[in-house]
Every structure is written in structure tokens, then in C-alpha cells.
Amino acid sequence: MSADEILRTKLNQETARYPWKELLRHFAAGNVIAVAAQLDLLEVALCMANDDAAQIGAWLAAGQIAKVSDAQAQSWLEQDASLWSVVVKPWVIVQLRLS
Numbered sequence: 001m002s003a004d005e006i007l008r009t010k011l012n013q014e015t016a017r018y019p020w021k022e023l024l025r026h027f028a029a030g031n032v033i034a035v036a037a038q039l040d041l042l043e044v045a046l047c048m049a050n051d052d053a054a055q056i057g058a059w060l061a062a063g064q065i066a067k068v069s070d071a072q073a074q075s076w077l078e079q080d081a082s083l084w085s086v087v088v089k090p091w092v093i094v095q096l097r098l099s
Helices: 005-011 020-028 039-047 051-059 070-079
Strands: 016-019 032-035 065-067 080-089 091-095
Touching: 005 039, 016 051, 016 091, 020 032, 020 070, 020 080, 020 091, 039 051, 039 080, 039 091, 051 065
Parallel strands: 032 091
Antiparallel strands: 016 080, 032 065, 080 091
């Protein structure tokens, strides 16, 4: 098994749904990154863990990943949303899946 496969398995095992209100302290610290629904959360986490600056930059430029805005945080709080989440220190990477 390659190092990437081992890391992907580890990240997959650490991925879970959390209520947004439980992630607020991380948001307050500026450490929450939102991932667009069309992206694979694990792929984003893997790229961040591997410091893949080119891919991360492309997603940032396309608006597919971004720090969670105040408006988005408020909306998720009002919806009592649960988000898929995985930690790649210092980041908490989240994704809202509607289905």
C-alpha cells in the first residue's frame, strides 16, 4: 500500500458528520474550509495533507474551496446543519451534502 493510500484510508476513517454548532469554535479561530459539493472531500483533504499547492490554488481560484464566510456560518447555524468533516491540522475541512 502506498503512502497516499495509507493516508487516504486514515482520513476516510476520521471523516464524520458533525453538527455545525460543534464546529463553531474552529470557525471562530478561522480554521474551517468549506468544500463545494461537486468535489470529493477526501481528495481535498489528501491534497491539503500533501501540501499540493497547485491543486489547492486551482480550487481556490475556482471558488470550489474557501474559508467559511460569516454569512455561510450563520446560515448553517440557522439550518441546524450537519456537515461532513475531516481534520487536516490546522484545518477543519467541511462539506454540506444535500442528498
